[in-house]
Amino acid sequence: NLPWCWLAFPRPLLSTVGTAVPACPGVHYNMMRAAIGVLASSLASTSVAEFVHDADETRPLCGGNAFFDLGSNRGDTVLHWYKREIGFGTLLDSLPTRNPWRYCVVTFEANPKWTPTLMALRDSLAPRVAAAGGALEVFNDTAASVVDGFLNLYVDTSPTAGGSSIVANKIVRYGGQPVQVRSIDFPAYFERLTAPKAERPRNARVVLRLDVEGAEYDIFKALFAHNSLCLRVDVVVVEFHAAKFRHDANIPPDIDNRIRSKLASCGVEVWEYGGKDAIGTEHYGTGNIARVL
Secondary structure, eight states, X not given: OOXXXXXXXXXXXXXXXXXXXXXXXXXXXXXXXXXXXXXXXXXXXXXXXXXXXXXXSSSBGGGGOXXXXXXXXXXXXXXXXXXXXXXXXXXXXXXXOOOGGXXXXXXXXXXXXXXXXXXXXXXXXXXXXXXXTOEEEEEETEEXXXXXXXXXXXXXXSTTOOOEESSHHHHGGGTOEEEEEEEEEXXXXXXXXXOOGGGSOTTOOEEEEXXXXXTHHHHHXXXXXXXXXXXXXSEEEEOOOGGXXXXXXXXXXXXXXXXXXXXXXXXXXXXXXXXXXXXXXXXSOTXXXXXXX
């Protein structure tokens, strides 16, 4: 009986969806499955020529600027983005649009523990977001993955923890327990809502952040297969987790550097949290982001 809510944009994200799907605390799974079927049909039939459109469908919402945040947790990164903290100020100052409140921000968090916190955060930020001409959408109880439907989310149940992952090996060894959550095919969703760089406003930029506890590898693989990263993304902010999967044959030890190199080869900036850059230089502190490539 887990609730699921679509916390809609102040203005519609898509002309046939957006505010048509209300916040829905207390909705149960059989109702939820029906609602998701309707939503999936709407999304599948929607053609978006530019990133997102205003009501008259003649110009992109937020000027085509977007920040996609995968792995919101309690909403810390959304706050860091808006407050220009832990390196996001430096990142924003490198972009044509420096004001974070003017971006379309779309954030995903699968762990139901954080739903009340995220809803309260959305409500507290909404007036300033709307006043600046930006937008904020929160997908709570929803895993950004590579499939539509439902997945097991493995949740760290220790009293002081809030971590979770759809990758069982990442959490189960710490005593994590599975709960079923909605899953969205993020690469397909992302392609519907963004335009290739050549087709969007000259100063528009798309920033993609991933901190999804090991699920980033499947997402990167699918985004590369769609050619979405090179064609549609300007900046990737990522926390890699390959070190947590040293014995997983599907995650080779050099995978992080391979992803970094592939992104850099097509002009995508790579920013990371703590650790070492692609040539092994430890030049920034854990908890902050800095440009690596």
